[in-house]
Amino acid sequence: MAAIFTGAPPNSGPGYSFTQTPAPTSASEPRQHAFYPYTDNGGSTLGISSSNFTILAGDTRSTSGYNINTRYAPKLFHIDSADPSSRLVLSVVGFAADGEALAERLDTVVKMYRYQHGKTISVGAAAQRLSHVLYGKRFFPYYVHAILGGLDEEGKGALYSYDPVGSYEREQCRAAGAAASLIMPFLDNQVNYKNQYVAGSGVGHELQQRDPRPLERKEVEELVRDAFTSAVERHIEVGDGLQMMVITKEGVEEVYRELKKD
Amino acid sequence: MNHLPQAWGRPRDDIYGAYNHSHLAPGQPTTHTKSPIVTGTSVIALKFRDGVVIAADNLASYGSLARFTDVKRLRKFNDKAVLGFGGDVSDMQYLDRHLNALAVRENYSSGSGAGEKASSTSAEASEEERAESLDNEGAGTGMAANNLHKYLQKLLYRRRSDFNPLWNHILIAGLSTPDPKVPDATPQPFLKSVDLLGTAFGAPSLATGFGAHLAQPILRRVVPDEEAVKKIDEKTAVEAVRECMKVLWYRDARSLDRYSLAIVTGEGVRLSEDERVEGQSWEFAEGIRGYGTQVV
Numbered sequence: 001m002a003a004i005f006t007g008a009p010p011n012s013g014p015g016y017s018f019t020q021t022p023a024p025t026s027a028s029e030p031r032q033h034a035f036y037p038y039t040d041n042g043g044s045t046l047g048i049s050s051s052n053f054t055i056l057a058g059d060t061r062s063t064s065g066y067n068i069n070t071r072y073a074p075k076l077f078h079i080d081s082a083d084p085s086s087r088l089v090l091s092v093v094g095f096a097a098d099g100e101a102l103a104e105r106l107d108t109v110v111k112m113y114r115y116q117h118g119k120t121i122s123v124g125a126a127a128q129r130l131s132h133v134l135y136g137k138r139f140f141p142y143y144v145h146a147i148l149g150g151l152d153e154e155g156k157g158a159l160y161s162y163d164p165v166g167s168y169e170r171e172q173c174r175a176a177g178a179a180a181s182l183i184m185p186f187l188d189n190q191v192n193y194k195n196q197y198v199a200g201s202g203v204g205h206e207l208q209q210r211d212p213r214p215l216e217r218k219e220v221e222e223l224v225r226d227a228f229t230s231a232v233e234r235h236i237e238v239g240d241g242l243q244m245m246v247i248t249k250e251g252v253e254e255v256y257r258e259l260k261k262d
Numbered sequence: 263m264n265h266l267p268q269a270w271g272r273p274r275d276d277i278y279g280a281y282n283h284s285h286l287a288p289g290q291p292t293t294h295t296k297s298p299i300v301t302g303t304s305v306i307a308l309k310f311r312d313g314v315v316i317a318a319d320n321l322a323s324y325g326s327l328a329r330f331t332d333v334k335r336l337r338k339f340n341d342k343a344v345l346g347f348g349g350d351v352s353d354m355q356y357l358d359r360h361l362n363a364l365a366v367r368e369n370y371s372s373g374s375g376a377g378e379k380a381s382s383t384s385a386e387a388s389e390e391e392r393a394e395s396l397d398n399e400g401a402g403t404g405m406a407a408n409n410l411h412k413y414l415q416k417l418l419y420r421r422r423s424d425f426n427p428l429w430n431h432i433l434i435a436g437l438s439t440p441d442p443k444v445p446d447a448t449p450q451p452f453l454k455s456v457d458l459l460g461t462a463f464g465a466p467s468l469a470t471g472f473g474a475h476l477a478q479p480i481l482r483r484v485v486p487d488e489e490a491v492k493k494i495d496e497k498t499a500v501e502a503v504r505e506c507m508k509v510l511w512y513r514d515a516r517s518l519d520r521y522s523l524a525i526v527t528g529e530g531v532r533l534s535e536d537e538r539v540e541g542q543s544w545e546f547a548e549g550i551r552g553y554g555t556q557v558v
Contacts, residue, residue, distance in 0.1 A: 034296040037422050039459055062463050067474050069455075070465035071487070097419055097460040140423070 038143045039064060041096040042237030044177035045075055046227060047147040048191055049157030051214035053248045054149040056091045056159075057224045058177075059232070059259060060241035071240035071261060077103040078245065078252050080110040085120045088150045089245045089252060090130075093177035094164070095143035102142045105133055123150035127160040127168060134166035141165050145176035149247055157247070172212070179231035179238045186230070190223055191215065217246065225257065232260050298350035298429040300324050302335045303516045304473030305346035306506050307435045308481050309451040309466050309491045310499035313527035314435040316344055316453075317503050319510070320535070321518035322351045328518065334535050336522040339365060341530045342449070343407040343436035345414075348470035349458065350429035357414075357428060364413075365404075372404045407436030407452040407526075411462065419460025427458040431470040436526045449528065451491065466491045469506075472514040477506035496525065504540075511539045512546075 042063035047056045058075035061068060073096065079088035090106055092099030109129055113121040121129075127148050134142055146162040161174040173191040175183035188194040193210040201208035215223075224244060232239045239262070244255040273281075300322050307316035322330035330351075337345045337358055345361075347354040405413070411434040421428050433455050440447035454464035466488055467481035484502045485491050503523065510517045519539040525532045 035422075035425060035427055037425065037427075037459060039461065041461065064461075067478075069461075070463040070468075072465070073463045095459075095461075097415075097422075097462065100462070101419065101460075 038095050038098075040094065040178075041069070041073075042178045043075060043093050044175065044179040044183065044228075044231055044235070044238050045091040045093045045145075045147055046173070046175040046183055046187065046224065047091065047149050047159045047161070048173040048187070048215070048220050048223065049149065049159035049171075050217070050220060051156055052151075053217055053220075053246060054089075054151065054157035054159055055217075055220050055224060055244060055246050056089050056147060056149045057228065057242060057244040058091050058093065059228060059238050060243050060256075061237065061239045062096060063237045066236075068240075074243050075099065076243050076245050076254075077107070078254075079103070079107050079126070080114065080120075081252075082111075083114060083120055084251075086110070087247050087249075087252065088121075088123065088126055088148065089247055091147045091149070091176075092144040094145055098142040099144045099146075102133070102144060102146065106130055109133065123148070123152055123158040123160070126150070127158075127170070130160075131162065131166040131168045134162060134164065138165050145180075147174055147176055149245070151247060151249060155249055175227070177238075179235040182231050182234055183227045186227055187223070217248075221246075221255075228259060298353070300329060300351040301516075302333065302348050302351055302354065303514055304469055304471040304477065304510055305335065305348045305431070305433045306469040306473045306477045306481065306503060306510075307346060307433045307453050307467065308485060308499045308503055309453050310485075310494045310496055311492055312451070313437070313496065313525060314344075314451050314453050315496070315499045315503050315523065315525050316346050316433060316435040317507055317521055317523040317537070318346045318348070319507065319518040319521040321516070321520075323516045326515070328516075331518060331520070334522055336524050336533060336535070337361070338524070338531050338533050339410055339436075340368075340404050342526070343405070343410045343434060343452075344524045344526050344531055344533065345410075346433040346435065346470075348431040348433075353428040353430050357430065357432075360417075368404045406439040406449065407434055408438040408454075410434055410436075411452070411454045411456065415456045415460055415462040418456050418458060422459045429458050431455065431457040433468055433470060435524070436531075437528065451526075472516070473506070473510060476509050476513055480506050480509065496527070500525065504537075507537075508539045508542065511542075512544075 043059050043061055045058035047054065056076055060072045060074060062070050062073035075091055075093055077090045079090055080086040088110060090103050092102055110121050110126060130146065130148055141164040143164055148160045150158050152158040158170065159174065160168050160170050161176065162168045173187045175187055189196065193212050196210040198208040198210055228242050239259050242257045242259050246253045246255065302322055303319065305318040307314060316336060318335040320332055320334060321328055322333040333351060335347045339345060339361060414432060414434065418428055435453050437449035438452035440449055453468055454462060455468050455470065456462045466485035467478065469477040469481065481502060484498065485494060507521050511519045521537045522535040523537045
């Protein structure tokens with residue numbers, strides 16, 4: 001619409017003749033692109049790793065603005081699920097179309113690795129490859145915050161978090177997406193025991209930080225549920241359902257729970 | 263006409279503005295659709311026990327002008343899938359041609375004696391009949407609604423990544439291929455959408471455009487979740503959709519009281535393109551206060 005009518009008549013100009021009208025005779029002004037190729041589909045994800053398992057979780061609401069697109073749009077993807085020894089799960093939050101494209105890219109990459117090398121890719125290798133996949137689109141990024149979960153060679157829980165252009169880091173826990181700022185401090189306190197001190201250890205510099213320990217699966221599942229029920233209360237883009245994937249040496253187990261739908 | 267012959271026959275600058283040479287400048291970056299021109303408004307759809315019902319009105323607007331009042335925005339792909347287009351109408355027509363070619367290719371490659379049938383078709387058979395026979399050939403083996411949805415999602419995502427979007431929001435309604443992991447699985451009702459950015463999602467009920475605000479809340483009362491889908495029958499679903507078309511006609515200024523409605527079930531597609539909004543009552547308008555012409 002605008003394209004047609006923006007060539008507004010020069011009301012104050014000399015008019016009538018195109019030779020006398022001050023007109024852009026060359027392609028001087030760059031014409032602006034009104035098309036913006038990204039959108040934010042809301043939602044939140046988190047991952048926690050422990051001594052022998054990793055849990056990834058994400059809500060299943062998809063939004064555009066104040067609208068709810070659907071109450072069930074998974075953000076967690078089991079990578080190369082055709083391989084029974086696959087222990088990789090990718091969670092993506094941000095622009096959903098990019099998220100799905102990224103999950104499919106990683107899925108083919110991991111499959112190709114298996115076909116070419118005859119073995120399942122390690123999490124470390126998959127994590128670095130994912131970083132390269134993201135960095136490869138450095139100048140037109142996948143607009144997502146990705147978290148990759150799995151088990152490392154020692155069988156310990158592994159968790160890698162990414163920014164949209166591929167910076168990555170192995171961590172114990174990470175929250176991403178719309179409610180990341182609500183969930184992450186909670187995780188810092190409850191997983192890494194930040195700002196928790198040994199009772200009676202003194203004051204000031206004497207104060208002793210409580211040592212983090214590997215958490216039990218039950219504890220982590222409860223933390224995840226608490227984190228999301230709280231986020232649902234305070235963030236409008238989070239809700240509807242909670243999808244959890246628990247990665248153990250036995251396999252990848254998917255758990256679904258309802259969240260508030262308001 | 264003025265005293266300058268070189269201006270004759272050219273669009274008048276005082277009316278149309280000076281010619282913007284950047285539109286035809288060589289060596290410039292190629293530019294694409296920046297905004298839709300002729301547009302269709304809402305498409306709404308709803309899943310029920312054994313299928314899906316989908317509807318869209320027959321209007322193509324030019325801004326606020328109701329420009330074309332007999333545009334069919336629902337398109338049957340085969341016996342298992344119907345598409346509903348919101349957004350730019352020319353992009354819809356482009357996709358329509360593209361999908362026609364795809365359907366023909368699919369019907370040739372998906373076997374089930376498509377070739378035999380085609381050769382036995384008499385030379386006098388009309389183009390329409392031939393198209394019809396192609397449609398039916400695909401019923402057994404061709405692309406189901408989920409396949410078509412994936413195809414369109416890839417297409418639209420690719421186009422947005424090329425900065426040349428197809429300015430549509432499309433609903434794909436129909437039946438999916440049965441789950442290969444479940445023995446004796448039957449085709450399930452399928453409803454998903456894809457938009458100009460390639461964002462794709464499915465739900466028991468979907469609505470594009472204004473319908474997302476006006477119709478979706480009504481439809482969600484009918485089918486809040488997948489469990490509810492299994493409980494409602496075709497009649498309830500169609501009634502709900504018709505009610506929504508009425509609400510849209512009352513409240514969406516870019517809508518029309520003539521619409522198309524399609525029902526996809528295991529028996530095939532029933533598409534009607536000359537539905538009307540029945541049982542209108544504008545009495546509620548009397549009571550509206552606080553905006554428009556009634557300010558007190």
